[in-house]
Amino acid sequence: MLRYIGRRILIAIPTLIIVSIMVFALQKLLPGDPVLTMAGEERDPQVLAYLREKYRLDDPIPVQYFAWIGSALTGNLGISLRTDIPVLELILSKLPVTIELAIMAMIVALAIGIPAGIISAVRKGTAVDYTANVIALSGLSIPNFWLGIMLIMLISVRWKLLPASGYVPPTEDLWLNIKTMLMPAFVLGTGLAASLMRHTRSAMLGVMRSDYIRTARAKGLLSRKVILKHALRNALVPIVTLSTLLFGELLAGAVLTEQIFTIPGFGKLIVDAVFNRDYAVVQGVVLCTAVGFIFMNLLADVLYVLVNPRLRHAA
């Protein structure tokens, strides 16, 4: 098992290198000159030259890359061109917000998606199944921003039940923190719940036809046990992988949702950085997100083997 994980990590390294090159290159390909943005109205050639020198923007691109990646590896992601705050510090201040939102959204998604998928598989072809499918399809088709706006109008503006926007750190007021995160987590979670439900349903339907389900019933096991133990355990194999990858996507930040609820997470950070041509921040956030995503992939691989005894030996 440890060897398997080690091998997976080794395979992740080239991916990371490629990602870092792409992040760096993308940055260079963006139109616009950050020095001009920084210098503002002032176009004094000396100032521009000084800025270029300071941020080493005149070095050959490979040199710039190695300088950047070298310091990135030591945790130094540069300094925000806009705010002069170290990028790492910016990222670390936003990361907990994004992680909290991702976890809450994932809980919503799993709590809705998996039970709904099981029920609609077991009740296949009945009104329950059709209703669940229609709701899932709606969940997939309704854009997050629209659902978010509707929820704000209804729950915050009309009923005044939950705050419409903003973020309160849990260390300050845990209850208020949960209340502010509830709506954005619901908006993000329902979108994912729909695809989890569809996948759970089809995985369950496949598994329920297998011979070992018949064996379990032949033993006299009650249907609840047949479904929740024998069928679900096998249907979960693809679901675990899917959930992990969905979680990885959530970590990249939910740009639109964070904008609507004005949550200071990764999504908002990167949008602001792109608008400001704050190269260092964009690079840092994208690199961080990519690493997070690769890590979740790694986790998916490991979990896949853990939930699937047939693969343990191969691993």
Added chain:
Amino acid sequence: MGREAARQLAPQSNPTRETAPSAPPLLDVQGLSVRFDGAPKGVNVVDDVSFSVSKGKTLCIVGESGCGKSVTSLALMGLLPTPPARIVAGAAVFDGQDLLTLSERERSDLRGDRIAMIFQEPMTSLNPAFTIGDQIAEGIVRHRKVSKAEAMERALDMLRKVRIPAPEKRLRAYPHEMSGGMRQRVMIAMALANDPQLLIADEPTTALDVTIQAQILTLIRRLQEETGTAMILITHDLGVVAEVADEVAVMYAGRVVESGPVEAIFDDPQHPYTIGLMGSVPSLGRRQGRLATIRGTVPPAELMPKGCRFTPRCPFSDGHCANDPPPLAEIRPGHRARCWYAPLELHRGAAS
């Protein structure tokens, strides 16, 4: 009603016959019919099937693929997928209860406890996600008031009984770590763990290597003798039938065409289909000319004849056969055949 009369007559007319049931049989299936949704009107995949099994005895249901053997056994277990399959008629009285009218809960109480089943496919019949021990033990916990640890102990006993090497180790093994023969032994251990009164074995050796087949069959036989379990063995292997059966029911296209004690079926087959089957068994002794075959194939559902379903392939059939389904009539005590012209030597002497 004729059936009732026949059954009462049988022991009187031949009281010495061992297979004639004096006590009520353990399982008595009468007129079982199963229909698949979408099949042509009036064509049941299992049609008017009747047989019975006595305590501790072995009934072999014989027939080619698709004749309804497996559907019959799954119907008895209550494991038919509904839809598309529906039981449309019949009764299956097991120890005084009609299996077909029990609630799902009552049936699941019987399943795995008093009636157990072994399936054809050992490779796919065990859950890949759980250990062998867990899968045997959960069936014991379901039906007996025992702790998980006691159930595991019993599971270990069962693995020893089915002669699995290193049973302590195997208890913690996953199905994929075992061969097909070993998995079938596990299935047998699982089925017999609660000492069932009736074991239904649906082609338990078909998917196995020829060398393993004999071992598994011997094992089933030995355990059956030890525990006194009655068995319905579904097979298409007449060699197996000759070896293990007390009673035989020959099925063709969803109907029992002939049934009776094994000696009667082998020594004096009455239905043209059974006669054909016997003729198609290769033997070591006489090797004269080609192996006999039954010409033609089983008609598809939409072309199924109204009368006897064997009509298109039968050398003796006529218009009467094609239009009127013959009853499963008793020709000799305990020996029944579904043919207008049985016994053949009487009706078709010249032809045969």
